[in-house]
Amino acid sequence: MTNKTLSTFKAFLLSSLLLPTYLISEPIPSSILEQYQSSENRDIETLTPLSSSLIDNCEESESEIEIFGHEFFCSSPTSISPIGDLPVPSNYILSLRDELEIIYIGDSKNRSFIRPVRLDGTIILPEIGLINVEGQTINAVRENINSKLSNSYVGITAAISIKNLSAKKIVIVGAVKTPGSYLVNPFTTISNALSYAGGLESYASLRDVELIKPRGSRTSFDLYDLLINGDRSNDKTISSGDTILVKPTTNIVEISGSVLRPMKYEHKDDEGAKELINYALGYNKRANKELALIEKIDKNTSLLNSKYLNLSEITSLKDINKITIFDSVSNIDQINSIGGLLRAQEYSDLIRIEILGEVNNPGVYSVKPGTNINDLFSLAGGLKNEAQKDVSILTRERIKTEQLKNLSIAQDNLKKTIASYAISQDKEPSPQLMALSEIEINEDGLGRMSGDFYLGSTDSKNTLVENGDVLFVPKKFSSVTILGEVMNPSTIVHKRSTSLNDFLQLSGGLKRNAAKGRIYVIAANGKVRNVGREGWLQKDSKIQPGDTIIVPPKVGSADRIGLLTNITSIISNIAFAAASLESLRD
Numbered sequence: 001m002t003n004k005t006l007s008t009f010k011a012f013l014l015s016s017l018l019l020p021t022y023l024i025s026e027p028i029p030s031s032i033l034e035q036y037q038s039s040e041n042r043d044i045e046t047l048t049p050l051s052s053s054l055i056d057n058c059e060e061s062e063s064e065i066e067i068f069g070h071e072f073f074c075s076s077p078t079s080i081s082p083i084g085d086l087p088v089p090s091n092y093i094l095s096l097r098d099e100l101e102i103i104y105i106g107d108s109k110n111r112s113f114i115r116p117v118r119l120d121g122t123i124i125l126p127e128i129g130l131i132n133v134e135g136q137t138i139n140a141v142r143e144n145i146n147s148k149l150s151n152s153y154v155g156i157t158a159a160i161s162i163k164n165l166s167a168k169k170i171v172i173v174g175a176v177k178t179p180g181s182y183l184v185n186p187f188t189t190i191s192n193a194l195s196y197a198g199g200l201e202s203y204a205s206l207r208d209v210e211l212i213k214p215r216g217s218r219t220s221f222d223l224y225d226l227l228i229n230g231d232r233s234n235d236k237t238i239s240s241g242d243t244i245l246v247k248p249t250t251n252i253v254e255i256s257g258s259v260l261r262p263m264k265y266e267h268k269d270d271e272g273a274k275e276l277i278n279y280a281l282g283y284n285k286r287a288n289k290e291l292a293l294i295e296k297i298d299k300n301t302s303l304l305n306s307k308y309l310n311l312s313e314i315t316s317l318k319d320i321n322k323i324t325i326f327d328s329v330s331n332i333d334q335i336n337s338i339g340g341l342l343r344a345q346e347y348s349d350l351i352r353i354e355i356l357g358e359v360n361n362p363g364v365y366s367v368k369p370g371t372n373i374n375d376l377f378s379l380a381g382g383l384k385n386e387a388q389k390d391v392s393i394l395t396r397e398r399i400k401t402e403q404l405k406n407l408s409i410a411q412d413n414l415k416k417t418i419a420s421y422a423i424s425q426d427k428e429p430s431p432q433l434m435a436l437s438e439i440e441i442n443e444d445g446l447g448r449m450s451g452d453f454y455l456g457s458t459d460s461k462n463t464l465v466e467n468g469d470v471l472f473v474p475k476k477f478s479s480v481t482i483l484g485e486v487m488n489p490s491t492i493v494h495k496r497s498t499s500l501n502d503f504l505q506l507s508g509g510l511k512r513n514a515a516k517g518r519i520y521v522i523a524a525n526g527k528v529r530n531v532g533r534e535g536w537l538q539k540d541s542k543i544q545p546g547d548t549i550i551v552p553p554k555v556g557s558a559d560r561i562g563l564l565t566n567i568t569s570i571i572s573n574i575a576f577a578a579a580s581l582e583s584l585r586d
Contacts, residue, residue, distance in 0.1 A: 359382065373465060
C-alpha cells in the first residue's frame with residue numbers, strides 16, 4: 001500500500017461526509033439537540049462546508065505487519081459543520097426532523113409550507129391533516145400528498161423538496177475501537193460510518209459487516225468488494241435506527257515475499273491461496289510461482305509447521321499463518337541447498353532477516369537457527385555487477401540497543417557534569433558540550449557490526465544470523481566522506497594520489513576546535529584506525545574508497561573535569577559511526 005493510495009481513499013471517504021455529522025460517543029450536548037428540534041428555518045446558502053481535518057485513531061507499530069484495509073478506517077472527521085447544497089435523490093428515505101418544503105402548484109393563493117417530520121413520523125398540512133412520511137421515499141410521499149389533494153382540490157398538485165436534512169442516529173458495535181451510538185449525515189454508507197468508531201480491532205472482519213435494520217432485517221457487506229474491486233453496490237446508505245455489526249475473525253493469513261503488496265489478508269472459508277495472491281495484487285517480476293513456504297499452526301502444540309508446497313497443493317487455508325513467495329530460485333533442490341532455509345521440518349523459532357543493496361533478490365526472509373551470514377548471499381540470488389564485492393555491512397538489533405543505551409547514559413552523565421561544573425566554577429560551559437548533551441542521532445545508522453562479511457569471507461561463514469539482522473551490500477565505492485571539525489564536511493571523489501591531508505584541505509581545513517591528534521578513519525567494513533598523532537598526521541595513513549575520515553572536537557582544558565573526555569568520546573563516536581553508515585547507504 002502506498003501513502004498516495006491511502007490519502008486518495010481517505011479523501012474519498014471524506015467526500016461523502018457532507019451533512020450534519022455529530023460524534024456522540026459521549027451524551028449529545030443539549031445545544032445540538034435543541035438545534036435539530038427547533039422549527040426555525042435556516043438558509044442553506046449560509047451553511048459552512050465540512051472541514052477535512054482528521055483524528056488519527058490508529059497506533060503506529062513498526063513491528064506488526066499491517067492487516068489490509070484496517071488503516072482505511074483509522075481517521076475520523078473532527079468537524080460537525082453541516083452543508084446542505086447537495087441534490088437529494090428521489091429514493092431518499094425520510095426520517096425524523098427532516099424538513100419538507102411543499103408548494104401548491106395551480107393554487108390561486110400561491111401557498112407553500114415548510115414542515116418538519118415530527119417525532120411521530122408525520123407532517124401536518126392544512127385541510128388535509130396528518131400525513132405519515134417517516135420511512136418513505138420522497139416519491140412515495142409526493143404521490144400520497146397529491147392523492148389526498150385531489151380529493152379536496154381541483155387542478156392543484158404538490159411539488160415537494162427537502163429543505164433541511166437531519167442527522168441520523170445509528171449504533172456501531174462489535175470489533176471496533178469505540179463502539180457506541182453516533183449521529184451521522186443522511187448520506188453516510190456502511191464504509192463511511194466505520195470511520196467514526198475509532199478504527200477496527202486487529203481481529204475485526206472486513207468480509208462480513210452486517211447492517212441491521214430496526215425491524216431486524218440484515219444485509220451483509222464484504223468490504224473487499226469496495227477496497228479491492230471498487231464495487232459499492234452493497235455499500236448501503238444507512239438510516240436512523242440502523243445498527244452496524246463488525247464481526248470477529250481468525251481467518252487472517254500473511255502473504256510475504258515476491259508479491260506486489262505483501263500484507264496480512266482476510267479470507268473466507270471457501271477461498272484459497274489463489275484468491276490471497278490476487279488480493280496481494282499478484283506476483284512481482286522476480287517471483288517463483290511454483291513454490292512457496294507455508295507456515296501452519298499445529299493446534300495441539302501451538303507451534304508452526306513449515307514446509308514447501310506448490311500453491312496448487314494447498315487445499316485449505318485453515319490454520320495457515322503465513323505464505324512466503326520466493327524470488328527466482330527455480331526449484332526445491334536449489335532452495336534446500338541453502339543451509340539456512342527451512343526444509344520440510346517443523347520450527348516455531350524462525351529468524352527474520354533483511355537483505356538489501358546490490359543483490360539480485362533483496363527482501364525480507366525467514367530462516368532457521370544455525371544459518372550463517374554467507375548463506376544469505378545464495379538466498380538473495382547472488383551479487384549484482386555493481387556490487388562492492390569485498391564489503392558487506394551487517395547491522396544487528398542487539399548492537400543498536402546497546403549503542404542507544406550507552407548514548408542515553410553518556411548524555412545524562414554529561415548533563416549532570418555540566419550542571420555541577422557550572423555551579424562550582426560559576427561560569428557557562430562550552431557550547432560544544434551543550435550541543436553534545438542534546439544531540440539526536442538517526443537510529444537507522446546504528447547497529448553496525450565491525451568485520452569482513454563479504455561473500456566467501458571467514459567472518460561471514462563463522463557468524464550466525466540473529467533475528468532482525470540487516471545485511472547491506474553497497475555499490476562500488478568511489479568516494480571518501482569527511483565529518484567532524486572541518487570547515488565543510490563533505491563527500492569527495494577518491495583518487496589514488498589524494499592523501500589524508502589533501503582530503504582535509506578539500507573540506508576547507510580544520511576548525512580551531514579540531515582534536516588533531518585524535519583524527520581517525522572508519523573503514524567501510526566498520527573497522528577503525530587512528531591516523532592522528534601529536535605532531536598531527538601519520539605519514540602512512542592511506543585512504544581507501546568508502547572510508548570516512550573523522551575529526552573529533554577537542555575538550556577545552558577548562559572543561560576537562562572527571563570523566564568528561566571519556567563521556568564526550570562515547571557520544572561523538574556513536575554519532576560519527578551512525579553518520580558514516582548513512583553516507584555508505586546514500
